Amino acid sequence: MVRAVAAGAHILWRRLDRPGHDACRLWSEGALWRIEGMAVWADASGPAQIAYEVSASEDWVTRSARLMGRAGKRAVSLSIHRDDLGNWRVNGESVPEVTGLRDIDLGFTPATNTLPIRRMRAARQDGADLAGAWLDPDDWQLKPLPQHYERRGDNGWHYRSPSHDFTADLTIDGDGLVTDYPPLWIKEV
Template sequence: MQTIATIFWRRLDAPGHDACRLERHGESWQLDGAAVFRHTDGRPARLDYRVFCDKAWHAKWGRVRGWVGESPVDISVARNPRGDWTLNDEVVPDLGHCVDLDLGFTPATNLVQLRRIHLDKGDSAEVAAAWIDLDGESLSALVQHYRRRGDGAYDYHAPRFDYKDTLKVGAEGFVTHYPGLWETVA
């Protein structure tokens, strides 16, 4: 294992922080992080997460453990060889088109998507991700649009959440400014 980069974010829409590191495991990649924040319903949350990708940045599995308020969280997500996504070992239908895994409570997983699609300036891509919803402990499709504006700037749109803005991205691929939601702490 080799640590490639680390980052520390501050949440902007509620109290919270997130620390993450990008690791190389042979030819594979792994995000390993921990987030502590106030959940949308006001409850405190502490979540450890890990996302494992192959050498081409295709998400293979993810794990989220911790708690939200008094409720424990222990979520395991994987993509099997047939391309089906599983949530806690149960196949979730209609997600075979999703290549990426998105953990909605952290900006960390945007790195995986951006590295996989590797856009040149002016290029754009639509990305379908298997998205973990903490409230229902469910997995569903999340369509996202990226357009690279230039070095370190991507127009981003997530229609499901009516979110549209320009993300700032550092040299290693981590989002450094997610307007209204997250920013790095020096």
């Protein structure tokens, strides 16, 4: 398995749908991959700022995520864990609706698109129908989200979320981080 970005990759995204930014870092730590970042944006309920950390196994399957911050007047503090059997817990409470899913999808950042893209690249897959454990930023609950990824050249992936009637053509860099995600995000640095 390719172990790139051992020293870390950094990116700064700008939101295109509303005011906001997300600064993110990706690196390997032993047999784990780590993603951490800070997203700030104009939420419908007021200013939002969420710090996040995601840990994934060597084969890019989510192990855990932690989030801390505020979205408008709401405090957000979540500890999310996925065990080896695919069972998910949020702050210690079981979430059976997402049992068996491999990927966390933090709905407020493009950072977690890296997980399925890196896993498919490593397996030399040109696409897959997947479902992610989507953290809905409207109510901060984990929900199953059917998704489809299809490779488009060396640095492109077509993304489709049928339940939201949403599609996007993603551009990624050599580290698997999204650099262009119209109409939502674009890399600034």
